[in-house]
Amino acid sequence: MRIGIYGGSFDPIHNGHIALVRDALASGFIDCAIIVPTVKNNFKQYSMTLPAPYRYYMTKAVIDDLKEKGSLDNIYVCDAEFGIKGISYTFMTLEVMTDPDFMTEFLTDQDVKKKKAAGPHEYYWIMGSDTLGTFETWFKPEEILRHATLLAADRPGDGVDVEKAADSVRENLGGKVETFRLNGIDCASSAILKNGDFSEVPEAAREFIKTHELYTERTKLKGVSDAARERFFEAAVWMYPYLGEKRLLHTLNVGYLSAELAVRFGADPDKALIAGALHDCAKELDIDSQREMASDYCGDLFTDKKLLHSPAGAVFARDGFGENDKQILDAICYHTTGRGNISVLEKIIYLADKIEPARNYMDLAPIRKAAETDLDEACRLTALAIKAKTESNGKVIHPSNVDMLRDLGIK
Numbered sequence: 001m002r003i004g005i006y007g008g009s010f011d012p013i014h015n016g017h018i019a020l021v022r023d024a025l026a027s028g029f030i031d032c033a034i035i036v037p038t039v040k041n042n043f044k045q046y047s048m049t050l051p052a053p054y055r056y057y058m059t060k061a062v063i064d065d066l067k068e069k070g071s072l073d074n075i076y077v078c079d080a081e082f083g084i085k086g087i088s089y090t091f092m093t094l095e096v097m098t099d100p101d102f103m104t105e106f107l108t109d110q111d112v113k114k115k116k117a118a119g120p121h122e123y124y125w126i127m128g129s130d131t132l133g134t135f136e137t138w139f140k141p142e143e144i145l146r147h148a149t150l151l152a153a154d155r156p157g158d159g160v161d162v163e164k165a166a167d168s169v170r171e172n173l174g175g176k177v178e179t180f181r182l183n184g185i186d187c188a189s190s191a192i193l194k195n196g197d198f199s200e201v202p203e204a205a206r207e208f209i210k211t212h213e214l215y216t217e218r219t220k221l222k223g224v225s226d227a228a229r230e231r232f233f234e235a236a237v238w239m240y241p242y243l244g245e246k247r248l249l250h251t252l253n254v255g256y257l258s259a260e261l262a263v264r265f266g267a268d269p270d271k272a273l274i275a276g277a278l279h280d281c282a283k284e285l286d287i288d289s290q291r292e293m294a295s296d297y298c299g300d301l302f303t304d305k306k307l308l309h310s311p312a313g314a315v316f317a318r319d320g321f322g323e324n325d326k327q328i329l330d331a332i333c334y335h336t337t338g339r340g341n342i343s344v345l346e347k348i349i350y351l352a353d354k355i356e357p358a359r360n361y362m363d364l365a366p367i368r369k370a371a372e373t374d375l376d377e378a379c380r381l382t383a384l385a386i387k388a389k390t391e392s393n394g395k396v397i398h399p400s401n402v403d404m405l406r407d408l409g410i411k
């Protein structure tokens, strides 16, 4: 098969991206296109607005939705860059994706017929009309050209002489370059974010953005240091193999909300961001590993299967991600139950876990309202609701939770 690969930040994905891929397919040079959201961009580092999992799942939601509506075919989204350590340069992405075993497995997962998925494959790197002109300054361009033909968009009237740029790459680097006519609309993610006009963002992405309350004041992470922001992005990528989509996005949402609450209620936003983001990191590990990690952190304090992931999370964050801050680890450990003499940071993680924007398991409006002004009241309302649910299920309340309830004045 002739496979076109289209990398980018997709921060957010917009109709211009979709049009470009469609036109690339229509050019006849390729049989299918694979969109690869960048994890850590070589030029921009973490200047992306959102950590990679949000951008990957948002892009996937759009492609899945368009496919379901029958308006898109032969376009896939791939997480190939999640496995690359550090900066994901284009030649590295191509190295991963042009591995025959990797591509066969990926295409088979996408329900591509066995015979086609098995290859041999030919690769094209799809690029916008503005990027071909700078290609010779990319990192290891010869390596890129060894793996793929460049497939560059030519948009009439945008002032870029694509044919000239293509000739230059052919002459100077000896690579193969093809161009295709781009009829699609002209829009840019940066302009969308600057103007706050999301009308060119596909419906499924708009829904995704709304559910997780992305591209808001909260996700700007005001009050958070650059180092903590970088670590948050790293944590998101580190957790990707260990958590499914829903839980990973939940735990990242808790990170964002915790940082916001920390600014509001006088805790350390850096610590809140990291503790919140990591709080459920161990939740999908097998139960024996969770049990072992839990007892490592606090003996036999937690034995209930549903609670094990909290102390286990502290150990997994410490040994797996290298987080050594005791306050962060304790906040992870007690996020489900709380405890007596609970710290402000721990209260914040406890609360954010229950009310992050994607949560809808009960009417959370009164708690969310309280969380705007009164941390203790919000925690009290949360604890009361959980206590009622636990008791109605005939379950025993955990001793750490009993201590917190007492401190919050709940009998």
Ligand SMILES: [Fe+2]
Pocket (backbone or CB within 6 Å): 279, 280, 283, 309, 310, 335, 336, 353
């Ligand atoms: Fe949890």
Ligand SMILES: [Fe+2]
Pocket (backbone or CB within 6 Å): 250, 251, 279, 280, 353
């Ligand atoms: Fe959680």
